[in-house]
Amino acid sequence: MIPISGESLVAGVIGRPVRHSLSPLIHNAWLGEAQIDGIYIALSAADEARFASLIDGLRGGSLKGLNVTIPFKETALVCADRATERASLAGAANLLLFHADGSVEADNTDGEGLLGAFRVQAPKFDPRQGSVVILGAGGAARGAAAAFALAGSPEVRLVNRTRERAEVIAQALGPKVQGAKVTVFGWDQMDAALNGAAALVNATSLGLVGHDPLAIDLAALPTGAPVMDMVYRPLRTPLLLAAEAQGRPTVDGLAMLILQAAPSFEAFFGAAPPAGVDVRALALTALGERPAAASKQGTRP
Numbered sequence: 292m293i294p295i296s297g298e299s300l301v302a303g304v305i306g307r308p309v310r311h312s313l314s315p316l317i318h319n320a321w322l323g324e325a326q327i328d329g330i331y332i333a334l335s336a337a338d339e340a341r342f343a344s345l346i347d348g349l350r351g352g353s354l355k356g357l358n359v360t361i362p363f364k365e366t367a368l369v370c371a372d373r374a375t376e377r378a379s380l381a382g383a384a385n386l387l388l389f390h391a392d393g394s395v396e397a398d399n400t401d402g403e404g405l406l407g408a409f410r411v412q413a414p415k416f417d418p419r420q421g422s423v424v425i426l427g428a429g430g431a432a433r434g435a436a437a438a439f440a441l442a443g444s445p446e447v448r449l450v451n452r453t454r455e456r457a458e459v460i461a462q463a464l465g466p467k468v469q470g471a472k473v474t475v476f477g478w479d480q481m482d483a484a485l486n487g488a489a490a491l492v493n494a495t496s497l498g499l500v501g502h503d504p505l506a507i508d509l510a511a512l513p514t515g516a517p518v519m520d521m522v523y524r525p526l527r528t529p530l531l532l533a534a535e536a537q538g539r540p541t542v543d544g545l546a547m548l549i550l551q552a553a554p555s556f557e558a559f560f561g562a563a564p565p566a567g568v569d570v571r572a573l574a575l576t577a578l579g580e581r582p583a584a585a586s587k588q589g590t591r592p
């Protein structure tokens with residue numbers, strides 16, 4: 292690593308809690324490998340008001356930008372002066388860039404990470420060739436729905452415990468993306484949602500360590516349809532294990548995490564992530580997973 296100096300480029304991640312974020316590990320490994328004079332730090336904010344004042348105080352300042360994680364992604368979009376189309380459609384930003392003229396730009400690379408993860412781990416899947424089922428209606432589900440709609444999926448099927456939240460997303464998204472069809476299903480209509488679908492994405496917090504497992508019957512989902520879980524603690528969630536046991540292609544949340552980090556790195560530090568460091572292996576070790584036992588693709592951007 293190049294020693295930190297007064298000229299070092301600084302970027303980071305902000306959230307609450309942020310202590311367990313893997314982003315500093317990933318970005319600093321890339322910085323070290325690329326021999327870039329930069330550092331990537333983790334910041335926390337006590338609440339939304341303090342988050343907003345911190346972002347305002349950083350205008351035109353010494354940070355290149357920040358990744359934003361739970362629970363500030365929606366507020367981040369509001370704090371910015373302008374936003375990319377994908378951030379506006381997702382209704383949330385995971386990337387804020389501080390420009391020299393004092394302006395703040397919001398972007399959202401989660402969708403890019405999601406679609407990239409499918410490309411790497413389920414390369415036969417084409418989002419344009421069938422309906423995609425997304426479980427959940429929080430920020431992650433909305434971002435995923437926007438990404439699939441922009442990628443040309445003929446239909447996005449949203450399934451959520453609280454149906455009204457999914458309806459809000461459908462109303463926000465449907466009219467804004469040309470040709471987008473967003474259909475809403477209640478949790479008790481799971482089979483109808485899965486029937487004939489081309490892929491399934493879990494964007495709920497079910498399956499996350501300390502939460503209930505996501506226990507659904509996959510029988511109605513066509514056998515070739517990949518199953519993706521955004522949850523990556525544990526890496527092999529009960530949903531992915533069930534899908535694997537049935538011989539289905541699977542896509543894990545760590546691949547998404549790494550592939551959403553890549554465009555952020557380029558925006559902060561002006562270079563693509565170097566290929567010579569295996570950040571997936573580093574992340575797996577940090578997660579307490581055995582890299583060999585979890586040897587999926589998803590390392591290289």
Ligand code: NAP
Pocket residue numbers: 361401404426427428429430431432451452453454456494495496497499503521522523544545547548549551
């Ligand atoms: P969120 O806004 O809190 O939304 C949580 C969702 O889970 C809601 O739709 C909620 O349904 C549903 N849910 C919670 N408990 C449930 C239960 N017992 N039964 C059925 N549904 C339940 O969270 P988020 O920000 O969207 O994130 C969702 C997940 O994605 C998290 O695990 C997060 O870590 C992960 N994520 C991963 C990545 C990555 O890069 N891999 C990126 C972003 C997010 P209701 O609406 O009914 O409450």
